[in-house]
Amino acid sequence: MNGRRLSYRKLLAARSTWPATLALLLSTAAFGGAPPAGWETNCGSCHGSPYVLPPSASPSYGKIIGPGAEGWLSDDASLITKVNSSTSSSMDAAKTFVANPANAGMISEFRGFLLDALNGTVSPPAFNSVAVGNSSTGQLIITNFRSMPISYDDPTGQLNGTEFSITTDSCGTGATRQVPGNGGSCTLALAFTPTSSTPPGRSAPLQLKFSAAGTDGKPADRDLFLTGMASSPPVQPNMPLLSSNFFTASVDMDRPIGEESTAHLIIANTGGGAISSITIAKSGAAANDYSFTENCSTPATIPAPNSASTCFIDLSFKPTALGVRQGTLNIAYTATSNGQVLNLPIVMNFSGIIPPVPKISLTTSMDFGSQGISNIYPPKVLTLTNTGATRVAISSLSVAGTGFSLVDASPCPASLPAGANCKIRIGFAPSQADTAYAGTLTVVSNAEGSPHSASLAGRGTIEPTPVLSWSPASGVLDFGSVSAGTSLTLTATLLNPGPSAVILQVANTVGLNARAFQVVPDTCKIGDYIAAGESCDFKVTFAPPSAGDRAAELQAGTTGSAPGLLALRGSGLGGPASNIRLSVDLLKFDPVKAGANSAPQMVTIRNSGSIALRVSGIDATGSFSVAAQTCPAIPFALEPGFDCTLSVTFAPRAAGAASGVLTITSDAAETPALQVTLSGQGDPAPKTSGGGGCSLVRGDVPLDPTLWALALAAVAVLAWRRRDAARGIGRRDAA
Numbered sequence: 001m002n003g004r005r006l007s008y009r010k011l012l013a014a015r016s017t018w019p020a021t022l023a024l025l026l027s028t029a030a031f032g033g034a035p036p037a038g039w040e041t042n043c044g045s046c047h048g049s050p051y052v053l054p055p056s057a058s059p060s061y062g063k064i065i066g067p068g069a070e071g072w073l074s075d076d077a078s079l080i081t082k083v084n085s086s087t088s089s090s091m092d093a094a095k096t097f098v099a100n101p102a103n104a105g106m107i108s109e110f111r112g113f114l115l116d117a118l119n120g121t122v123s124p125p126a127f128n129s130v131a132v133g134n135s136s137t138g139q140l141i142i143t144n145f146r147s148m149p150i151s152y153d154d155p156t157g158q159l160n161g162t163e164f165s166i167t168t169d170s171c172g173t174g175a176t177r178q179v180p181g182n183g184g185s186c187t188l189a190l191a192f193t194p195t196s197s198t199p200p201g202r203s204a205p206l207q208l209k210f211s212a213a214g215t216d217g218k219p220a221d222r223d224l225f226l227t228g229m230a231s232s233p234p235v236q237p238n239m240p241l242l243s244s245n246f247f248t249a250s251v252d253m254d255r256p257i258g259e260e261s262t263a264h265l266i267i268a269n270t271g272g273g274a275i276s277s278i279t280i281a282k283s284g285a286a287a288n289d290y291s292f293t294e295n296c297s298t299p300a301t302i303p304a305p306n307s308a309s310t311c312f313i314d315l316s317f318k319p320t321a322l323g324v325r326q327g328t329l330n331i332a333y334t335a336t337s338n339g340q341v342l343n344l345p346i347v348m349n350f351s352g353i354i355p356p357v358p359k360i361s362l363t364t365s366m367d368f369g370s371q372g373i374s375n376i377y378p379p380k381v382l383t384l385t386n387t388g389a390t391r392v393a394i395s396s397l398s399v400a401g402t403g404f405s406l407v408d409a410s411p412c413p414a415s416l417p418a419g420a421n422c423k424i425r426i427g428f429a430p431s432q433a434d435t436a437y438a439g440t441l442t443v444v445s446n447a448e449g450s451p452h453s454a455s456l457a458g459r460g461t462i463e464p465t466p467v468l469s470w471s472p473a474s475g476v477l478d479f480g481s482v483s484a485g486t487s488l489t490l491t492a493t494l495l496n497p498g499p500s501a502v503i504l505q506v507a508n509t510v511g512l513n514a515r516a517f518q519v520v521p522d523t524c525k526i527g528d529y530i531a532a533g534e535s536c537d538f539k540v541t542f543a544p545p546s547a548g549d550r551a552a553e554l555q556a557g558t559t560g561s562a563p564g565l566l567a568l569r570g571s572g573l574g575g576p577a578s579n580i581r582l583s584v585d586l587l588k589f590d591p592v593k594a595g596a597n598s599a600p601q602m603v604t605i606r607n608s609g610s611i612a613l614r615v616s617g618i619d620a621t622g623s624f625s626v627a628a629q630t631c632p633a634i635p636f637a638l639e640p641g642f643d644c645t646l647s648v649t650f651a652p653r654a655a656g657a658a659s660g661v662l663t664i665t666s667d668a669a670e671t672p673a674l675q676v677t678l679s680g681q682g683d684p685a686p687k688t689s690g691g692g693g694c695s696l697v698r699g700d701v702p703l704d705p706t707l708w709a710l711a712l713a714a715v716a717v718l719a720w721r722r723r724d725a726a727r728g729i730g731r732r733d734a735a
Contacts, residue, residue, distance in 0.1 A: 401439020544572025
C-alpha cells in the first residue's frame with residue numbers, strides 16, 4: 001500500500017475530533033467481491049482482502065473515477081453509513097475514489113463526505129412560552145463534514161415580516177457565507193420577540209440554500225421551520241405593557257432602491273399601569289433607510305392602560321442598497337408607578353430588491369370584417385394585460401388609420417397594477433364601399449418591448465338599413481282582464497333582422513291610458529347595441545287603477561328604421577276605487593292693476609269614486625293664491641259623491657302676462673295629481689303727485705272728487721272774507 005492510500009486511515013482517525021453526537025463509521029472496504037473493471041483489489045496488509053463494505057438498509061450512491069472513465073455506484077459496495085450515536089439513526093453518505101496517477105490500476109485516495117451539510121437529527125430551537133414584549137434566543141449550527149468548504153446564501157431576509165430574526169451569524173454578514181470543511185461550522189443566533197399573545201402559536205419557514213465548492217457536488221438545501229409560543233406577561237396591575245399590531249401577519253415592505261414602502265403601526269398599552277413618557281429611536285446598520293412619524297411620544301396621546309386608547313407610528317422604508325437593510329425601531333416607555341423603563345423592539349430588516357421588469361401583453365390583431373358604410377356596428381374589444389410583478393406606466397394609447405377610432409378617450413389608467421387588465425374598444429366606420437381599411441393601435445409604456453401594437457383591418461360594403469319589428473307579430477300585446485289594484489307583466493321583444501347593428505335610443509308608452517302601462521328595459525338597455533340577428537326584451541306591466549278598458553302604445557326609437565307602435569290592451573275588473581273630478585281645468589282672470597287683488601274665482605273638488613277620496617295637497621304657483629271656502633284644512637277626506645270649494649285670487653306684482661298652476665294631490669287611482677291652468681294680466685299702477693293731501697277714493701279713479709271739494713271750499717271762504725271786509729268799510733263810512 002503506498003503513502004497516498006494512508007489518507008483512508010487518516011479519515012478514520014479524524015472522526016475522534018468530530019462532535020460527540022456524530023461518527024462516520026468506516027470499516028474495511030472493498031467492492032464486495034470482484035471490483036469494477038480497471039480496479040485492483042490488492043490492498044496489502046492495510047485492509048485485508050477482499051475489500052468489504054458493511055451492509056446497510058439505506059441505499060446511497062458514490063462516484064468512482066477510474067482509468068479513462070468515471071461513473072456512479074449504486075450497489076451495496078457503494079454504501080458508507082454514518083451513525084448518530086444518540087439516536088442510532090443513519091444517513092446516506094457518498095464516497096469518491098481517485099485513481100493513483102502512478103498506477104492506473106490502483107486506488108490512491110478515498111474521500112468520504114456527507115451529502116447533507118447538517119446533522120441528520122439537528123433541528124432549530126423551539127421558543128416556548130415567551131412573554132409579549134420579551135425576547136428569547138437560540139442557536140442554529142451548520143456543520144460541514146466535507147473536506148472542502150461549502151457556501152450558503154444569507155437567510156436573514158427570509159424572516160422579514162415575522163417575529164423571528166437572525167441577530168448574528170458567526171460566518172459573517174455577506175450575501176454568501178462559507179462553512180469551513182472537515183467539521184467546520186457556522187452558528188446563527190436566533191431570536192423570537194412576540195408582539196401580541198393572540199394567536200399564541202407562531203411559525204416561520206427558513207430555507208438554507210447551499211452551493212458546492214470543489215468537486216464534491218452541491219449539498220441538498222434544507223427546509224426548516226422556526227416555531228414559537230407567545231404568552232401573556234404576568235399580571236402586574238400597576239405596570240404598563242406596550243404591544244404592536246406589526247408583524248401579526250407578513251408585511252411586504254421590500255422595495256427596489258429609491259422606492260418607498262409604508263406601514264401603519266398601532267401601539268396599545270395592554271397592561272394595567274399608566275405610562276408617563278415614550279421615546280422612539282431607530283438603530284441598526286441601515287437605520288437611515290428607515291423613517292417614521294408618530295404621535296405616541298406626545299403626552300396627550302400616550303396609550304391609556306387596558307387598551308383604552310392607542311397611538312400610531314407611520315413607518316417608511318426607502319432602501320439605498322440591495323440586500324437586507326438591518327434596522328430596529330426601539331420604543332422605550334416609562335412606568336408611572338415606579339419609573340421603570342421598559343422596551344418594545346420592532347425589527348425592521350427589510351430588503352432592497354432588484355426592481356421587477358414591467359411586462360404587458362396586448363391582443364395582436366383585430367379584423368372587423370365587412371361593414372356597411374351607412375350602418376352602425378358595435379366596437380371590437382382588445383385587451384391589455386399587465387403580466388409582470390410591478391405597475392406599468394402607460395404614457396399614451398392611440399389609433400392610426402382611416403375609419404378606425406378609440407371609443408373611449410382613456411380606456412386604460414395611467415398606472416396599471418400587476419395582474420390587472422383594461423379593455424380597449426375600437427370603432428370602425430368605413431366611408432367607401434368595396435374598400436379595404438387598415439389601421440394600428442399603439443400603446444407606449446415603460447413595459448419591456450414598448451411600444452406595443454395591434455393591427456386593425458376591415459372592409460366597407462353597401463347594405464340596407466335594418467328594419468326592426470316587434471314580437472308578438474300581431475302587433476298587439478293583450479293583457480286581458482286584470483283586477484283593479486293588481487298588475488300583470490308581459491314581455492315585448494324587439495327584433496333586429498340586420499344586416500347591421502342598431503343603437504336603442506328611447507322606449508316608452510304613449511296614448512290615452514299610458515299611465516296604466518309601465519315599460520321597463522329587461523335585456524334591452526337604452527344606449528346599447530342590438531346586433532344583427534339579435535333581439536332584446538322589455539317588461540311591460542298593466543296595472544288598472546279601476547274598472548274599465550285601457551289602451552296605449554309602446555314605441556321604441558333606434559338608429560335603424562323604427563319598428564312602429566306595439567298596441568297595448570287590457571281591461572280592469574271592478575273594485576272599490578276613489579276618483580277625483582274638478583269643476584274647471586282653466587281659470588282666466590281679468591286685468592288687474594299691479595299691486596291690487598282680483599275678485600276670487602271658485603274651483604270645486606268632487607269625489608266621483610266609490611270610496612273616500614283623501615286630498616293631501618293643494619298648491620298654487622306664480623302670482624296666484626288659493627284659499628279654502630268649504631274645503632277642510634289639508635289633509636282631508638271627501639266621501640263618495642261629496643264636493644268642496646276652493647277660491648283662487650290673482651294679485652299681480654308687476655305689469656304683464658302672468659301664469660301659474662293650481663295642483664291638487666290625492667289618492668285618486670288614475671289621477672293622483674290634477675292641475676288647473678291659471679292665467680291673468682297685470683296692468684301698470686297709476687301715477688300719483690308728490691304734493692301731499694289725502695283721498696277717500698281708490699287710486700285708480702282718474703278724477704279725485706275730494707280734491708275738487710276742498711278747492712271749492714277754499715274759494716268760498718275767500719269770497720266770504722272779502723265780502724265781510726267790504727261791509728265793515730261801509731259801516732265805518734256811515735258813522
